[in-house]
Amino acid sequence: MEPSTSRLTQANGQAPAATPAPAQTNGQPPAPAVPSPLPALLNSEEACAYLRIHRNTLDKLCKKGQIRRTQVGWKVRYKISELQRFLDRKTK
Helix, strand or coil, rough: CCCCCCCCCCCCCCCCCCCCCCCEEEEECCCCCCCCCCCCEECCCCCCHHCCCCCCHHHHHHHHHCCCCEECCCEEEEEEHHHHHHHHHHHH
């Protein structure tokens, strides 16, 4: 009779590796996962999320001149620096 083996051993009698090593390309280790910085320009949806306001509120603030928007081709964009400037004025 063969000795019993643990459930953790593979068919060849060795314990399985906990986690496979990441694949290397050209002998170089993979680049670390770094979150990308925010883009310099945000669309309306992203600007609303950044400020945590509704789209209508953003439009009203722009019409009042409290937030400036930038036209890029046919699209409207908001500079993060402009949105931060608005927040800084409102929180002081």
